[in-house]
Amino acid sequence: MGVQATGRVxxxxxxxxxxxxxRIAAPAAEMWExxxxxxxxxxxxxxxxxxxxxxATVEFTMLxxxxxxxxxxxxxxxxxxxxxxxxxxxxxxxxxxRVSLADVDGTTVVYFSQRLSEARQAGSxxxxxxxxxxxxxxxxxxxxxxxxxxxxxxxxxxxERLAMDGDxxxxxxx
Numbered sequence: 451m452g453v454q455a456t457g458r459v460x461x462x463x464x465x466x467x468x469x470x471x472x473r474i475a476a477p478a479a480e481m482w483e484x485x486x487x488x489x490x491x492x493x494x495x496x497x498x499x500x501x502x503x504x505x506a507t508v509e510f511t512m513l514x515x516x517x518x519x520x521x522x523x524x525x526x527x528x529x530x531x532x533x534x535x536x537x538x539x540x541x542x543x544x545x546x547x548r549v550s551l552a553d554v555d556g557t558t559v560v561y562f563s564q565r566l567s568e569a570r571q572a573g574s575x576x577x578x579x580x581x582x583x584x585x586x587x588x589x590x591x592x593x594x595x596x597x598x599x600x601x602x603x604x605x606x607x608x609x610e611r612l613a614m615d616g617d618x619x620x621x622x623x624x
Contacts, residue, residue, distance in 0.1 A: 452604030453584070453596065457576050459566075459612035466566040466613060468576045472583050474558050476590065478551045481558045482531045484590055485549055494589035495582050504528050510538065514585075514598075543567055560586075569613040576609030577602040 457470035474481055484490045488497045492513060500508035502525060510523040526546075527535035535548045546565040551558050562579055566572060581601040588595045 453580065453600045455576065455580060455605040455608040457580060457609070457612075459572050459576070459609065459615075464565065466569055466572070467563050468566060468572055468579065468609070469561065469563045470576070470579050470583060471562070472560045472587060473554070474560060474587060474590070475556070476558055478531050478553050478558045481551055481560060484586060485534060485551075485560075490589075494585040494595075498523065502528075543571075566613070570610075572609040572613035573606040574602065576612075577605035580605060 457468055460467055460469060484494070486502075488499065491497055495514065496510060496512040498508045498510045500506065502508055504525050504527060507522045507524045509520040511520040512518045521538050521540065523536050523538040525534070526537055527533060527548075531551065533548065533550045535546070537544060537546050539545075544567070548561075548563045550561040552561070560583065562583060564575055564579065566575065578601070581596060581598050584596045584601075587593075
C-alpha cells in the first residue's frame with residue numbers, strides 16, 4: 451500500500467533539489483527543539499554531540515539507519531527558530547540540507563530540502579526524508595512510528611519521475 455508522497459523536485463541555477471513540507475500543530479519554538487535538541491532528535495532520527503555553532507562541525511549519528519556510524523556535519527547556517535542549513539559527507543557524496551520553519555495560522559510549517567548531486571538520488575532521498583519527517587510528527591505526538599517499507603520503494607517512482615522531468619540526462623531511454 452504505502453504512504454502518499456507529497457514532496458517535489460525543483461530545478462534552479464544550482465541544480466535539482468528535493469523539497470518536502472509538513473504542517474504541524476505546534477509553535478515554531480517547540481518544533482525548533484525537535485530539530486536541534488539531541489534528546490528530542492534521538493526519538494525520531496538520531497543524535498549529535500559537539501559544540502554547535504555556525505561553521506562548526508558536530509558528530510551526528512542516525513539511529514535508525516542500518517550500519518550507520520557517526521558522521522561529521524558542518525553547520526552552514528543557523529537562525530534559531532527559523533532556519534538551519536547543514537552539510538555532511540554520506541559515502542562518496544556531500545549532502546546539503548536545509549530546514550526552515552514558518553508560523554502559519556497557529557501551526558508550524560516545516561520546509562525540508564536537500565540538494566541532489568544527480569537526478570537518480572531523488573528515488574531514495576525523497577522517500578527517506580518523507581519517512582523521517584513523518585517519524586518526527588509521530589514521535590512528537592507519541593504515536594506509533596511509521597515503517598520505512600511504507601515509503602521505500604513505494605514512493606521511488608514518484609520521485610524518479612519528478613527528477614526525470616527536471617533532468618533527463620543520465621537516465622536510460624525508455
